[in-house]
Amino acid sequence: MSAAQIGLSMDAAAKASHSASVRIEHLNKSFGAVPALKDLSLNAASTEMLVLVGPSGCGKTTCLRCIAGLERPSAGRILIGQRTVTAIADGVFVPPEKRQIGMVFQSYAVWPHMTVFENVAYPLRAMGTPRSTIKPRVEEALRLVQLGHLPERYSSQLSGGQQQRVALARSLVAEPALILFDEPLSNLDANLRTQMRIEIKELQKKLGFTGVYVTHDQEEALAIGDRVAIMDHGLLRQVGTPREVYDHPANSFVAGFMGSTNLLHAQVSNCSGGAVTVEIPGGFSLRIEDTRAFTTGDKVIVSARPECLSLLSAGDGWPGVITFATFVGDVTIYRVRIGGHLLEVRAPANTSYEPGAAVSVKPDAQRCRLLRD
Helix, strand or coil, X not given: CCHHHHCCCCCHHHHHHHCCCEEEXXXXXXXXXXXXXXXXXXXXXXCCEEEEECCCCCCHHHHHHHHHCCCCCCEEEEEECCEEEEEHHHCEECCHHHCCEEEECCCCCCCCCCEHHHHHHHHHHHCCCCHHHHHXXXXXXXXXXXXXXXCCCEHHHCCHHHHHHHHHHHHHHCCXXXXXXXXXXXXXXXXXXXXXXXXXXXXXXXHCCEEEEEECCHHHHHHHCCEEEEEECCEEEEEECHHHHHHCCCCHHHHHHCCCXXXXXXXXXXXXXXXXXXXXXXXEEEEEECCCCCCCCCEEEEEECHHHEEEEECXXXXXXXXXXXXXXXXXXXXXXXXXXXEEEEXXXXXXXXXXXXXXXXXXXXXXXXEECC
16 A cells, blocks of 8 residues: 555645645524524635534534535535535535545444444445455554554444544545544543544644544643634634634633633723733732733723632732632642632642632733733
8 A cells, every 4th residue: 555545654745735625604504593603714724633612502513514514504605625515605515425525423433233344444335446455545544543453343342442443544544635523532531532632633643634623622622723713602703723722812702711711800000011900809900911902991801820820828919718629630729719709720739728728829910811801
């Protein structure tokens, strides 16, 4: 089997030519009177892993199914590479089997009456691939997902993680330029999810296919995505690299959804020297670097992630009282009552403040963010 057949050992240019970009333009989809997607426009570049993330009912799976051709949108266009596969106004709608995509489902969709080899070979046989070509391609796909030693096993003899690898190999074997992932790890235990997300990321980088990945797990989205698109009620709230959406959220919804944060309502009291001073009810103030235009009196929200707050013995910082403490292995999570605010703080695991203890919280102003809504 040649290296190019599954994308092994290809340089960046070869990988880019083997993968396809995705362009979504003004996509709308309603189920009866309920809008699921509202004028959604979004792109995934060739060889990029784009992750769609958001709460249940936000429209992320509907978007994925529209890309796959499993749902017909109410309006809009979808292009895979240079090919228009959906254009509602022009009457264009290419069926799923002709979109040249792979898909990995949440339920694995591994047929129990077939062996691992037969499951992975199925797409090739459906395409009429010559028998002499099927065996080496299936063997290579199984090797890539570390199942080369189990071709004759049936799904009932496989663990959940092994079944997910079979589904991944089956999506790879037909050499699609685009692979869609519909919450593929949600049925796995926590440790296996962590392992599989690393394997999927490594495999995508190694083979260079374009991926669109749906999950409701924020940590998974940050770990897997080259870029992350956060959705809410059918709308796109922010798109950016994992670090951009985590460190510089566009609004309070993104800040609160992409990891834990403390959101404090505040008012601007001074703007000078590329920094903004805000007053927080309870007699607290904070000076945050921000070059955007603010006016004295503006209402803002301060986003202070738990890891941006230091917990100290009473004295230096904002005075407070511990209300809750829980040890979670690498850190201890505290809740601290400060005036009328309840803050979450993550401290080193060896700290041992008990509920009722008087402490101080010192924010790292350089890591706090000002949000307008």
